[in-house]
Amino acid sequence: MEAPRVKPLEGIRVLDLSRVLAGPWATQALADWGAEVIKVEQPRSGDDTRHWGPPWHEHRGQKVAAYFLAANRGKRSVAIDFSTAEGAALVRRMAASADVVVENFKVGGLARFGLDAASLRAENPRLVYASITGFGQDGPYSDRAGYDYIIQGMGGLMSLTGLPDGEPGGGPMRAGVAVADLFTGMYAANAILAALYRRQATGEGATIDLALFDVQLAMLANQASNAMVSGRDPVRQGAGHPNIVPYQPFAAADQPIIIAVGNDRQFARLAAILGHEEWASDPAYSTNSARVEARGALIPQIEAIIGTRCAADWLDELEAAGVPAGPINSVGQALSDPQAVHRGARIAAGGGALGEVPMVGSPLRIDGERFDAPLPPPALGEHGDLLSEWLDAGELERLRRAGIVGA
8 A cells, every 4th residue: 555645844843823814824724735733822712713703613512703714724722821921931832842933913012922033033043933914024014903904905906906986886995805814824835935945954944024015015916017117007997907808707698707818819719709700800909909909999899799698608609719718606606616526625624623614625736636634623722732742731730720721
């Protein structure tokens, strides 16, 4: 029988002091990739997102918000009040045997407990310490709290999202999920991997400074480049694309579909399907740059034709012709799509205090192997017995009675 493959981060211990989304998203990825992740939470309250319901997941008297489940797979939870001297000393002891610490407290917030990067790395020079804040460790806004919604606004994303001013419902709009938090989490996971790789050569850990605001600016991608090159701010296009035409939804007779033409060859095939082969040779439409300029004339013509037939008919014909197109699914429809079912997007993990928990699995595949941490999200303080690695039985019981350790 073939031996099970070693996961990429097997043997790496992560001490997760973070809460809400950006930090937990990073540490969930590390857990999926094989790291041992110990989530340190405040007794009695725990991660804020445990309480961000409804909806709620309930099992045998345990109740936790669905929000929490999305970002905490694969972790073991211990409850420690590190605002106390003994609790902070315990966490420092744990950090001395960790490879990675992740935290998202305000700048300087952990220094008074001796849990800042300088203090912990003085005791453990191999430690990779990742701090996630709203605006970074320095600069005029470094003391501000960072919330995804505010970052989407300050970082330019909301100026690009939504219908143009003057149209019904026009105005800035946030993205439907906390993309600044999620992107920051993935940047954090990548930075941690890079630091661990460098540590193999140098023996030294690292201090990582990640800011939601910096990440939001970086993820503007082509829109930031458009602004810098042109000297003009991009404007909201609704569901359209600033650089590609046609690349947007069109209302079929029964429901909207997305047509995403990425090059002139695809446009020629679309033109033929729409009964206007001449568009492919018309200088007004034959190139993408011309179509961007002629957006106002071309799009209404396409809209009128698409509206004459049902979505399924168009999608079948477009797919057969190799023109990228697709439906606009609800979340439930997306998770039930045949491709999502085939790829195993929906997973469930059980065996913990929260029972069987439904989740969306990791998208990562390496050599055909999926990487989903086998542990379900934990109940608060579910794995307190782990602390016996750092405390003898008497100390552990005393701290539990004092409320410094517990659930």
